Amino acid sequence: MNEGKGRFDIMELIKKVLFTDFVKGLVITFGYNVSMDSVITVKYPDEEKWIPYRRFRGLHTLNRTADGRELCVACELCSKACPTRCITVIPMEDNTGRGISDRVAKVWKVDLVRCLFCGYCEDACPTRAVRLGREYELACFDRNCAVKNREELLRPQPVPEEMSGGVVAKARLRTTPDGIEVVADLSETRKRRV
Amino acid sequence: MEQLFFYIFAFAAVISAILVISVRNPVHSAFFLIVTFMQVAAIFILLRSPFLAAVQVFVYVGAVMVLFLFAVLVLDMGKETMKEHLHGQSIPAGVMAVILFLLMCYMVVKGRIVANPGSYGEAALVNNTEVIGRELYTRFIYPFEIVSLILLVALVGAIALVMQSKGKEQGK
Amino acid sequence: MPDTATILTVIAIVVKVVIATMVIFSLPLPLTWIERKVAGHIQVRLGPWRVGPHGLLQPVADTIKLLFKEDIVPAKADKFLFWLAPLMAMVPAFAVFAAIPIGDTVMVPIINQEIALYIADMNVGILYILAIGGLGIYGIILGGWASNSKYALLGGLRSSAQMISYEIAISFAAIGVVMMSNSLSLVEIVRSQNHGIFSWNFFYLPVGPVWFAIFFIGSLAEINRIPFDLPEDEGTLSSGYITEYSGMKFSFFMLAEYVAMVSVSILAVIMFFGGWNSPFPFTIGLPSILADLLALIWFFGKVCFFIYLFMWLRFTLPRYRYDHLMVIGWKILIPLSLVTLLVTGFMRIIG
Numbered sequence: 001m002n003e004g005k006g007r008f009d010i011m012e013l014i015k016k017v018l019f020t021d022f023v024k025g026l027v028i029t030f031g032y033n034v035s036m037d038s039v040i041t042v043k044y045p046d047e048e049k050w051i052p053y054r055r056f057r058g059l060h061t062l063n064r065t066a067d068g069r070e071l072c073v074a075c076e077l078c079s080k081a082c083p084t085r086c087i088t089v090i091p092m093e094d095n096t097g098r099g100i101s102d103r104v105a106k107v108w109k110v111d112l113v114r115c116l117f118c119g120y121c122e123d124a125c126p127t128r129a130v131r132l133g134r135e136y137e138l139a140c141f142d143r144n145c146a147v148k149n150r151e152e153l154l155r156p157q158p159v160p161e162e163m164s165g166g167v168v169a170k171a172r173l174r175t176t177p178d179g180i181e182v183v184a185d186l187s188e189t190r191k192r193r194v
Numbered sequence: 195m196e197q198l199f200f201y202i203f204a205f206a207a208v209i210s211a212i213l214v215i216s217v218r219n220p221v222h223s224a225f226f227l228i229v230t231f232m233q234v235a236a237i238f239i240l241l242r243s244p245f246l247a248a249v250q251v252f253v254y255v256g257a258v259m260v261l262f263l264f265a266v267l268v269l270d271m272g273k274e275t276m277k278e279h280l281h282g283q284s285i286p287a288g289v290m291a292v293i294l295f296l297l298m299c300y301m302v303v304k305g306r307i308v309a310n311p312g313s314y315g316e317a318a319l320v321n322n323t324e325v326i327g328r329e330l331y332t333r334f335i336y337p338f339e340i341v342s343l344i345l346l347v348a349l350v351g352a353i354a355l356v357m358q359s360k361g362k363e364q365g366k
Numbered sequence: 367m368p369d370t371a372t373i374l375t376v377i378a379i380v381v382k383v384v385i386a387t388m389v390i391f392s393l394p395l396p397l398t399w400i401e402r403k404v405a406g407h408i409q410v411r412l413g414p415w416r417v418g419p420h421g422l423l424q425p426v427a428d429t430i431k432l433l434f435k436e437d438i439v440p441a442k443a444d445k446f447l448f449w450l451a452p453l454m455a456m457v458p459a460f461a462v463f464a465a466i467p468i469g470d471t472v473m474v475p476i477i478n479q480e481i482a483l484y485i486a487d488m489n490v491g492i493l494y495i496l497a498i499g500g501l502g503i504y505g506i507i508l509g510g511w512a513s514n515s516k517y518a519l520l521g522g523l524r525s526s527a528q529m530i531s532y533e534i535a536i537s538f539a540a541i542g543v544v545m546m547s548n549s550l551s552l553v554e555i556v557r558s559q560n561h562g563i564f565s566w567n568f569f570y571l572p573v574g575p576v577w578f579a580i581f582f583i584g585s586l587a588e589i590n591r592i593p594f595d596l597p598e599d600e601g602t603l604s605s606g607y608i609t610e611y612s613g614m615k616f617s618f619f620m621l622a623e624y625v626a627m628v629s630v631s632i633l634a635v636i637m638f639f640g641g642w643n644s645p646f647p648f649t650i651g652l653p654s655i656l657a658d659l660l661a662l663i664w665f666f667g668k669v670c671f672f673i674y675l676f677m678w679l680r681f682t683l684p685r686y687r688y689d690h691l692m693v694i695g696w697k698i699l700i701p702l703s704l705v706t707l708l709v710t711g712f713m714r715i716i717g
């Protein structure tokens with residue numbers, strides 16, 4: 001018993017003297033260093049763009065029914081539920097069939113500077129009108145452009161709801177008058193290396 | 195040429211040595227002491243003793259002064275710079291300084307300033323590591339051993355002092 | 367009127383000094399890029415990518431940024447030492463190169479002159495390098511103290527204690543090399559290893575590898591690289607002694623660190639791996655110019671390997687705890703080097 005323990009210690013000592021643990025670690029990192037496949041970088045703005053999963057909580061979207069009527073009934077529940085009070089809803093009457101009821105939102109705007117993307121608004125919404133979408137390029141040059149209003153949020157999303165996401169898509173950088181944007185080509189995607 | 199360099203180094207050495215004792219901030223003192231040591235090392239090189247120069251830099255500047263600084267850095271600067279360092283010992287200190295000065299004057303006057311290279315010749319002096327080593331371990335073996343013994347005693351003494359104060363602390 | 371030979375020697379020295387200084391000054395540019403690339407790939411990412419092809423112009427961009435950055439001096443800093451410290455870190459790192467040879471004397475064909483590939487072959491070269499190299503520490507200590515910041519001060523303190531502990535081990539390793547090669551001059555040390563790979567000091571069995579391990583670990587600690595970069599440990603000291611430095615002063619510290627890394631790599635090659643000698647014990651009768659070129663290639667190949675090794679270690683190993691660092695220095699390296707010194711002495715007497 002004792003002898004066995006002694007031999008064990010000697011092996012440990014030899015290992016320490018020969019720095020075997022260090023060498024093992026060095027071999028692993030060297031493997032990473034030389035193999036190009038292991039690189040997990042997404043070449044984001046120039047060549048690729050990350051398409052998030054459906055569960056992602058990005059910029060708000062206001063949705064419509066299949067026949068194009070607005071789901072929002074301007075009940076203001078979202079603005080009440082919001083912990084940072086960043087949603088402003090002003091209702092109005094409209095019986096032209098714009099919304100699913102006669103009460104629609106005259107103003108529906110969210111101040112993204114204050115929003116913390118908690119998703120409470122979408123939980124509060126009785127008609128599932130407001131959802132947090134997958135748009136995440138929200139940087140802009142002044143505070144006014146960080147306030148997104150109804151018209152903008154009602155626009156169809158660049159990433160369709162059917163797409164489950166979680167892929168890296170080919171993309172290119174496009175310069176527009178209001179800045180730059182990264183346009184993803186959703187037909188050409190790859191899985192992310194982990 | 196050589197004399198010119200000697201005077202440059204000597205001047206810098208003296209100036210910085212004066213600064214060592216005249217500046218109030220201990221870290222600045224330590225810094226000027228480093229400068230002094232460097233100048234002395236340079237003078238060693240002028241005296242064709244590169245080995246001594248390198249050892250001077252290595253031991254004094256490289257190790258001793260680092261230890262000095264280490265100790266000085268942990269002082270409370272605010273108080274240290276203000277404090278009177280002589281604690282009323284200025285009279286005995288002054289007497290000692292005068293005696294030391296006279297002694298050094300005597301040495302300078304009496305001593306041979308121009309030394310001859312001895313039996314080794316000019317070439318050996320340039321390549322003098324070997325010479326120093328051989329002399330140290332043959333002719334000067336006793337002084338050498340005594341010096342190392344004294345250092346050892348100092349070492350043990352330092353440890354003993356620390357152990358003592360540790361023991362006292364535990365006694366409390 | 368001095369004769370032409372003297373004038374030529376002086377010119378050669380001046381040219382060599384200028385070239386060496388310029389090369390050393392520009393060394394950090396490629397080195398930072400390489401280091402960041404190595405870091406990137408070891409951490410399975412790309413490293414610098416956006417400035418220039420493969421991020422090649424990143425160091426230039428960094429330099430420009432550092433040049434134009436505001437040079438902040440803390441209000442309660444010791445102005446004089448705060449200003450001097452970066453220089454005190456940088457000057458020794460450069461001065462070391464005065465004694466570092468990168469090759470033996472070569473015959474340059476066009477001007478038909480013998481040119482020595484070193485600035486000065488001092489007969490106390492190895493001591494000079496250790497002594498001057500050790501001075502760089504004052505930049506760290508005084509910089510740390512002068513910043514008047516607790517992080518910087520602690521960085522300086524750690525650095526000085528670390529330095530004292532490991533310099534002893536390194537000096538022992540140097541003594542070991544001196545014993546194995548029988549000279550203090552670096553050129554002579556290389557010349558003593560010119561009979562192929564088994565004449566290299568590393569293969570002076572059984573003590574060679576031990577000396578190398580002591581030297582390598584010690585120099586890792588001396589140049590403050592991971593796993594021993596306690597003086598600038600971001601985890602506990604934000605940036606240690608360089609916390610308060612910005613702009614060019616900061617870059618001087620970085621410059622000193624990179625130059626020190628290069629000089630330690632060169633020293634390792636010279637002291638243990640045969641310098642510019644090839645690992646083969648025979649010569650193939652090349653024309654002298656090609657042989658000289660080959661020697662340079664061997665030398666730089668080996669040096670590059672060591673530089674890579676330093677980076678490789680940096681991104682592989684975690685940082686040591688401070689008391690572990692002290693234990694390694696005082697309780698392992700120093701006793702080990704004393705024993706090895708004894709063994710080496712016996713081996714010299716017997717063999």
Ligand code: SF4
Nearest residue numbers: 082115116118119121
């Ligand atoms: S995500 Fe949260 S913070 Fe943002 S608007 Fe909705 S409820 Fe308010």
Ligand code: SF4
Nearest residue numbers: 072073075076078125
């Ligand atoms: S988005 Fe939903 S919760 Fe908010 S006002 Fe419209 S219907 Fe109500």
